[in-house]
Amino acid sequence: MINTLFLPELREMLESGNSTELRDFCEALHPAATAEFMEGLTVDEAWRVLQEATRETRSEIFSFFDEARQIEILETQDREQVAQLIEDLAPDDRVDVLNEIEPQLSEQLIKLLPSDDRRETLRLQAYPEGTAGAVMTTEVIKLDESLTIRHALEQLQKQSNEVETIYYLYVVDELDHLRGVLSARDLISSLKSPEKTLRDLMETEPLTVDVHDDQEEVARKVAHYDLLAVPVVDDQHRFQGIITHDDIIDVVREEATEDAHRIAGVEPLDAGYLQTRISQLCWNRGVWLAPLFFAAMLTAKAMERFDERLSEPAWLWLFIPLVISAGGNSGNQSATLVITALTTGNVRISDWLTVVRRELLMGLLLGTLLAVVFLPTGWLVAPELNATNPMNLAVIPVTLLFVVCSGTIVGSILPLLFQRLGQDPALMSNPFVAGIVDILGILLYVMVAGWFLG
């Protein structure tokens, strides 16, 4: 749904070349709102509107455009003007968008940057996606520890428009080693003693993350400690940048979506669903669907192998999908519960024995539940169940009990195992669970039927 509230007015202003009104429009609202009102404009129109804004506002509004529009602007508009815009973006946003456009254009634009911005961009680009280094921004307030509170406040005033957050002051030595951190809150409550130095007040062992840390780990730390921003250091404890709360929210959301996709057997998308090319989407789904299909072929093979034992009595084959899906569903539940608990830190690998014990108990309870549901309803599907052999009635309930337990056990152990192996537990667990539990289901079914029906 595109917000069309101001579209006619915007188009009129563009047509009549009314610069003053266009500038007012750009400056009046929060840049995120301005970006939203411009959604209905073509890329050319949007770019012309942006030209009327101040450089600062222009880059701010631009950073709220969706990725597809950002890319299109960079790829179609005047090279010089675009380079200026790129220069004005926050360093982390700049790298994000440069990584999305055609590599050749990206190189050209980087060459047009002032030398310090260019160096910084190349440095940030070197960090692999998903690491703290790739998410951090470098526009922060760095001060010397000998500075007095009074002078620190002056610095804050001076720099407040250039940096991403003024809410922490970072104290570094001449080699850029991080010596301490002072929050703006502490600075303000210390204003009554303006001659104290930062050394007296700063926190000397602040929480830090390493440039190579996984962004998910960083998000967990920031969330756990309720921080506004966390400093990023290299292996020599040199201060490299900070990661702020808004980036953390994006990371949390991104990681949650990735987990959900992996759990459903979809390779996580780089862009939004609607922005992803059909061919890409097909690939990201096919790479999971095909192995799952092979697993189903193995299940079919197992059925063929036990053909005779599953077709006599004839009603046995009717319940194959029922048996398989009971295992799949309970396994899916267990895997998802364990994966989300691992992600939020509620469960750790060392809890594995507790988890497996709980899941075995759950399997027994849920298996019994399904068995109890089956007993009075099974004959609706296969009337011959109630006739002849009373042993008939026992086959499906007992199989359900076994299959649901195998689902909960496999579903809980696999994510723990993947986590233990240093892999994302969401990576392969559910598809793996499905494949393993399906075949297990057939084997258990054959076994139980053999017991009761000879």
Next chain:
Amino acid sequence: MINTLFLPELREMLESGNSTELRDFCEALHPAATAEFMEGLTVDEAWRVLQEATRETRSEIFSFFDEARQIEILETQDREQVAQLIEDLAPDDRVDVLNEIEPQLSEQLIKLLPSDDRRETLRLQAYPEGTAGAVMTTEVIKLDESLTIRHALEQLQKQSNEVETIYYLYVVDELDHLRGVLSARDLISSLKSPEKTLRDLMETEPLTVDVHDDQEEVARKVAHYDLLAVPVVDDQHRFQGIITHDDIIDVVREEATEDAHRIAGVEPLDAGYLQTRISQLCWNRGVWLAPLFFAAMLTAKAMERFDERLSEPAWLWLFIPLVISAGGNSGNQSATLVITALTTGNVRISDWLTVVRRELLMGLLLGTLLAVVFLPTGWLVAPELNATNPMNLAVIPVTLLFVVCSGTIVGSILPLLFQRLGQDPALMSNPFVAGIVDILGILLYVMVAGWFLG
């Protein structure tokens, strides 16, 4: 994994009653870290350690304990001391924990609060869980618009330790209507003109949320606008409180976990996985597993109905689980993609036609993919496929094409439909999808087999 680094020292200090060292331990670290180091202590020990901290630190450390420990402390320790702790908690944390303990105890503790804290607690408790009112905190800096910058800074200094955030100043009139907002950043960059008033500098139309807004909606706004905090107003635009970035991260994580659980067919848990009672967990899983089981019974019924047409030729029945799971897996993928895209705002209801078109195309592509995978491998399962009738070979591939398309269509339409009906799209979509697609799979299989094999 419990951090046991300081456990022996802590126990020794407790035994020797070394108050000074215990106080130092409580005050030295970030309260989140202190809480972590105390994880290995019993509840009684932890409470005795907390008694040595200042009241402020005590409540901060307490708020970083996990919920189970918080509840146990409240339910087992000295009533008067506990009431004092409750009084020191931030209003939103206070309400959270009071809602978790036994109602009788909660009432008693509320009665022991000072009258203004009591009134506030009762007011906050009245907001239903999941609304902005239930997440907000009320400890904010409220100022009058006639105040000068100089005086505002003084107020900031005075109140900085009592409020949750100093990074926004809220300007209200005498009836508590929200008139404007000024960020600490703007305040600091305006320090050169200290005689200006807040009226001159404040943003007069700040973004607000309503006390009754859904927390998920609030989280989306804060994330979209990169805010540190958002003011909450009632229907008369009276200022009620704020929601801060750290609560937003919790909301985003909580909602993502809820979605993941619903997608896997688990009623979302109120507490962590390990803290949830087995009986509760059994209920939250059983309520989904049982209906899914009924759906599988319907599938079995459909198989019984078409018994003769699915058992001749004999290899037909071997591929029933394969056909069903192809539909289920692709439906699961589509449902999850659409649900996560709706949650993150990437897809809106008005995009439904685009989504369905894309999913139909995806179904055709993925169905073709599976058909192509099947052709050279199918005879491994059923050698008779390649013999006699060349029509044999067509049945499964054509069925796969139909079934995968039905999966992607049903999987994408159901979440959109639920969203349209004002329901959580994650609420019933995937289990529904599974149930519907399974039966559709059987019907399509019978139909296609009928075409080719007569």
